[in-house]
Amino acid sequence: MVNTTAKINTISNCKKCNHKLCTQKVSIFSSLNMEQLAKVGDLINHRRYKKGELLVMEGEKTESLVIINEGQVKAYKTTLDGKEQIIYIFSEGDFFGERNLLRDYASPYNVEALEETHVCIIHKRDFQILIKSIPDIAVKIMEELCMRLDRLENTIETMGSRTVEARVSLVLLEFADKYGKPHPRGTLIELPLSREGIANYIGLARETVSRKMSILQEEGILEMIGNKKVLLLNRSELEKTLK
Amino acid sequence: MVNTTAKINTISNCKKCNHKLCTQKVSIFSSLNMEQLAKVGDLINHRRYKKGELLVMEGEKTESLVIINEGQVKAYKTTLDGKEQIIYIFSEGDFFGERNLLRDYASPYNVEALEETHVCIIHKRDFQILIKSIPDIAVKIMEELCMRLDRLENTIETMGSRTVEARVSLVLLEFADKYGKPHPRGTLIELPLSREGIANYIGLARETVSRKMSILQEEGILEMIGNKKVLLLNRSELEKTLK
DNA sequence: TTATTTTTATGCGTGAAATCACAGTTTATG
DNA sequence: CATAAACTGTGATTTCACGCATAAAAATAA
Known part of the structure; x- marks a missing residue:
């Protein structure tokens, strides 16, 4: 070895x-x-x-x-x-x-x-x-x-309570806690995984992850910066999707 | 307490x-x-x-x-x-x-x-x-x-690799190992949970569990005895659905 | 045993996610 | 910096589990 x-x-x-x-x-x-x-x-x-x-x-x-x-x-x-x-x-x-x-x-x-x-x-x-x-x-x-x-x-x-939004939110919050850095407008997250990786982490199709993240962006909850960074703008709103 | x-x-x-x-x-x-x-x-x-x-x-x-x-x-x-x-x-x-x-x-x-x-x-x-x-x-x-x-x-x-059959098979195999007793025609399992319980264990709807188990019975893989027992007739066939 | 309650099976319609296909974008590489 | 390679977004289509409704069966109580 x-x-x-x-x-x-x-x-x-x-x-x-x-x-x-x-x-x-x-x-x-x-x-x-x-x-x-x-x-x-x-x-x-x-x-x-x-x-x-x-x-x-x-x-x-x-x-x-x-x-x-x-x-x-x-x-x-x-x-x-x-x-x-x-x-x-x-x-x-x-x-x-x-x-x-x-x-x-x-x-x-x-x-x-x-x-x-x-x-x-x-x-x-x-x-x-x-x-x-x-x-x-x-x-x-x-x-x-x-x-x-x-x-x-x-x-x-x-994964059991099958709301897909919640899975995406959970993983984003997990990454925010683990990899997030303070940023004037929120939390900047360096994603450790690609969209496909995220999909494989939470058991969804790549396209579904894309779509859900696009929605979150439209809602003003986050902003995607290239493929590898996400700026989380409204954490509390994201947490609401878990409840 | x-x-x-x-x-x-x-x-x-x-x-x-x-x-x-x-x-x-x-x-x-x-x-x-x-x-x-x-x-x-x-x-x-x-x-x-x-x-x-x-x-x-x-x-x-x-x-x-x-x-x-x-x-x-x-x-x-x-x-x-x-x-x-x-x-x-x-x-x-x-x-x-x-x-x-x-x-x-x-x-x-x-x-x-x-x-x-x-x-x-x-x-x-x-x-x-x-x-x-x-x-x-x-x-x-x-x-x-x-x-x-x-x-x-x-x-x-x-749960991630979304084939529902596999989830049902996995839980049945788990119960077979944990609660199964030898039986002339296979393994007799005393289920610790109702169909609804099983559904809540593997994150499915109760009806889906019923349906999948019915299919397994039709295929001759198992036999349901009342609501609380299952006779597993063909374990290796059940294991195949995992692969 | 019979009656009552709980649990299960199954048909059916709906909806949401998977999948396919492809264009567009980003990132890596020489 | 240019080109190739990898990754991403989005529409169209398909698939399949959910959830309702209802009948049947099983478990429990009387």
Whole structure:
């Protein structure tokens, strides 16, 4: 998994990285002291991926916990009809592969870089030792897993109560919270996904997403800036479509 | 939460229960030795609910981990249009309320007994002490949460790739695995939910569930026995509709 | 058992989203 | 900066689940 190029990067970045980047960015290590952080840092390997590169393939047996240090990735399943259903978008500080740490099973999804992405990798065996010497890490992971459960439960609720507008609104609000930056006229969102990606995230056709977003623009709720940005003008109005 | 009646039950049941029931049924305590099990047993309270009774209300702040000892419950959210979206069905050995153990927040769903149900309750403060003295419990909970994530991810996949047949098949297979009993001609499933319940579980209209199940019966894949049982005759054929 | 209530099956019309097709726009690339 | 490639928007058409209505069946109570 770690090729030569990655090793070179590792060496050149590590001093900086161990103390400033991975370990401190990540909530699961937030309760650690300096000494413990250094210990964790020693166990970490690094790797870089270009946009479109696969980090993990569906069904592949992985052996590590992977933490996003920079960039973002999508985790998706390939459905029967050949489409992709995106389940997660992981960004800086997020992790995946936690399921393989305890049991021994295959990745339930593909993970693909949405842009240039740097990750920190901790091998299963190291992590198991780590979790025993610092049990609080398990609790932190538990917390993160609970947040994911929350998100998935809400997604299921919205997907179940079949109003399509609500699904589009929900994803826009999610992106606004996660990627939005203040802007004189509202919130500027850098979309992590194309229209097709959004459609695959919320289980709709690409065209439907286009149409619904056009309507929201006509209503003055948002403004599309090119294909990759959205300026959210009236958040409260958007939230109303959820109720 | 614990009324007088429950306390009486507690006393009368406890000896038997502590050593034979809750603690041993539950995977999160599976790695404990006898001494530890006894310690846990001391912290447990009991309560009984009749069919239709609410164990927890959506939005309510709860303070305990609840383990199903006998019976089953549904956890559901009430959607905008007044319907219920069922998220989980918890049976013997399952637990809920784990999210309130770490942080302090409200239940994301209603929990309602589907039949006479007995539960074991551990208070937050006791559990926090327990988890510190036996860190392995956190790991066990992690495992269980990972399994839930798996299930929700699969549900989202099926709900996203809008083939309705697949949703019905998935839920039938899930019930077959969880509640199915061997039968000379296949697998006999005691359905935990009515047609309407199933519909609310997979986000469809009740009529649509009826129709799809009728088709499956015509195709000889299953046989409906009254309203509460299904005899699955051809599992592999049912699985094909997922692929 | 019979009566009552609840649950289920099914035909049918409507409407909303999927799909197809294509033009137009944006973004990436050399 | 120009050209190719990828992505997006929108009309026309089709499909299929929803929801109503009603009859039948099953579960529950008397």
